[in-house]
Amino acid sequence: MIEQYKKFLQEKAGLTAAEIETLTATLQSKTFHKGDFLLHAGEVCAYAFFVEKGLLRSFTIDETGKEHIIQFGPENWFVTDRSSAYFHEASDFSIEAVEETTVVLIDAAFISRASAVYPNFMRFNEKALQNHIRQLQKRINLLLSATAEKRYLDFIRLYPDLTLRVPQWMIASYLGITPESLSRVRKELAKNNFKPHS
Amino acid sequence: MIEQYKKFLQEKAGLTAAEIETLTATLQSKTFHKGDFLLHAGEVCAYAFFVEKGLLRSFTIDETGKEHIIQFGPENWFVTDRSSAYFHEASDFSIEAVEETTVVLIDAAFISRASAVYPNFMRFNEKALQNHIRQLQKRINLLLSATAEKRYLDFIRLYPDLTLRVPQWMIASYLGITPESLSRVRKELAKNNFKPHS
DNA sequence: AGTATTTCTTATCCTACATCAATGCGAAAG
DNA sequence: CTTTCGCATTGATGTAGGATAAGAAATACT
Numbered sequence: 001m002i003e004q005y006k007k008f009l010q011e012k013a014g015l016t017a018a019e020i021e022t023l024t025a026t027l028q029s030k031t032f033h034k035g036d037f038l039l040h041a042g043e044v045c046a047y048a049f050f051v052e053k054g055l056l057r058s059f060t061i062d063e064t065g066k067e068h069i070i071q072f073g074p075e076n077w078f079v080t081d082r083s084s085a086y087f088h089e090a091s092d093f094s095i096e097a098v099e100e101t102t103v104v105l106i107d108a109a110f111i112s113r114a115s116a117v118y119p120n121f122m123r124f125n126e127k128a129l130q131n132h133i134r135q136l137q138k139r140i141n142l143l144l145s146a147t148a149e150k151r152y153l154d155f156i157r158l159y160p161d162l163t164l165r166v167p168q169w170m171i172a173s174y175l176g177i178t179p180e181s182l183s184r185v186r187k188e189l190a191k192n193n194f195k196p197h198s
Numbered sequence: 199m200i201e202q203y204k205k206f207l208q209e210k211a212g213l214t215a216a217e218i219e220t221l222t223a224t225l226q227s228k229t230f231h232k233g234d235f236l237l238h239a240g241e242v243c244a245y246a247f248f249v250e251k252g253l254l255r256s257f258t259i260d261e262t263g264k265e266h267i268i269q270f271g272p273e274n275w276f277v278t279d280r281s282s283a284y285f286h287e288a289s290d291f292s293i294e295a296v297e298e299t300t301v302v303l304i305d306a307a308f309i310s311r312a313s314a315v316y317p318n319f320m321r322f323n324e325k326a327l328q329n330h331i332r333q334l335q336k337r338i339n340l341l342l343s344a345t346a347e348k349r350y351l352d353f354i355r356l357y358p359d360l361t362l363r364v365p366q367w368m369i370a371s372y373l374g375i376t377p378e379s380l381s382r383v384r385k386e387l388a389k390n391n392f393k394p395h396s
Numbered sequence: 397a398g399t400a401t402t403t404c405t406t407a408t409c410c411t412a413c414a415t416c417a418a419t420g421c422g423a424a425a426g
Numbered sequence: 427c428t429t430t431c432g433c434a435t436t437g438a439t440g441t442a443g444g445a446t447a448a449g450a451a452a453t454a455c456t
Contacts, residue, residue: 062343070338083332086325092339127284129327134281136334140268141290143341144374145260148413167433176342181413183435346443365403379443381405403452408445415440426429 002029004052005104008076013124023114023121028105032097039081039095044088047105048080049073054101055165059173060093069174072098072162078106078128098166143176149185151175200227202250203302206274211322221312221319226303230295236277237293243282245303249275252299253363257371258291267372270296270360276304280330296364341374347383349373 002024009020029052032038039045041061049056056073058081070093073079084091085108115122142151152175156163163171172182200222207218227250230236237243239259247254254271256279268291271277282289283306313320340349350373354361361369370380 060339060343062339066343068339068342070335082328083335086328087332092335129331130280130284133327133331133334134285136331136338137268137281137290140334140337140341141258141260141266143338144266145258145264169433178414179434180415180436184413187435367403376444377404378406378445382443385405397456399455401452401454403450405450406448408447410446411442411444413440413442416438418435418437420435421433422431423433424429424431426427 001052001102002027002050002104004076005050008050009121009124013118014120015118019118023118027110029102030105031100031102034097034099036097037094038079038097038103039091039093041092041094042090045081045084045091045095047107048078048082048085048111049095049103050106051075051077051079052102052104054103055098055162056095056101056103057098057170058093058095067173068176069170072159072166072170072174074159074162074165079103082129082132098170148175148177148181149188151177152182152185152189199250199300200225200248200302202274203248206248207319207322211316212318213316217316221316225308227300228303229298229300232295232297234295235292236295236301237279237289237291239290239292240288242286243279243289243293245305246276246278246280246283246309247271247293247301248304249273249277250300250302252301253296253360254293254299254301255296255368256291256293265371266374267368270357270364270368270372272357272360272363276326277301280327296368346373346375346379347386349375350380350383350387 005027006020006024009015009024010017015023032054038049038056039058051073053075055075056077056079057069058071058073058079059067059069061067071079079095081091081093081095083089111125115125142154146154152171155171155175168182168186169179172179175182177185203225204218204222207213207222208215213221230252236245236247236254237256249271251273253273254275254277255267256269256271256277257265257267259265269277277293279289279291279293281287309323313323340352344352350369353369353373366380366384367377370377373380375383
């Protein structure tokens, strides 16, 4: 099922319902179980995954074997390795289903076909790229300047729902700290009457 | 003078000399003195600056007043705040001339005009975006996983010439550490017979 | 030149976070 | 039911890098 994606295109790309039906006729969706890998590091990333339902994470593994979560992908998010997909290079990261997850498989051919036919789609795509850059830039800024606590507060402000759905060690990995440190940060916040979901 | 930019377009964008002459006829260049600002945080970034000669840096300032260098722009690099330019929002960062620097001013109108007329230019532009993303992603990975020493080694591998041209406190700022820490790192490396430029 | 200012180093102490190890605890699995 | 197993917490200790201060060296300024 690709209902969410169609809705997303309608709202964000400014395409008509008819255009969307034509465009998405050949698109495939696929469901993965919790723990399944949609992409293994070293493979070439052939798709952008649009999350219809569920939750993905993309992450790298460093030389010491430690995981670093790059991105979470809940409903209506795209998860992919753009560099790998665009340059046809081996991907540095893996993509895994954190929950039972249904995704729409979007390949480069679909993007270029859609961009060629619908200028609105092209603009939408360009905007997504620009947004991605903005988001990456913001993350770099945080990593350069903010303490673990500030990064955590930023996280729960940005992804309030994920704070509940995701195990804390994953949040810690995303923030670039250990689960123990995150636990201490949370303890401190609790002590100072901080209620994340009040 | 915009000779470097023309050469750059010829080599990277696959345009003919004639096409380039037509395209760049209206482009302006501008020279800044050391310490001059090309963009102040809070302004909307109207241009991408292509560095013909000299060296730029872009940086943010956090709540505590500390600078964080986002990017260096030596010859043949672009420096801009893509988010600000694309979304017409106030920029988070400032751009300053580290040396006497001559830049080509490239505005959004130029990009869209060139893209409309020359498909090669459009592809070139898209590729630049993708490269930018790759570079940002790589930096995030380093910040998440690498020690100060590894980040410094990565820096001198990536920008060997900058290591000489740029004051060390700027390199430290780029790496997300203090100048004192960088000094220590360098001392350690020197002790272990590391010669950056042997 | 000589003075001032910025940059780099060095030393000391300090803090945020990592590492290691033990315990608790709820959910899944036998 | 009870035995894992994964995850979270807590405590003890270690360490990379920060803060501060002061001196050396390099640059710029007159």
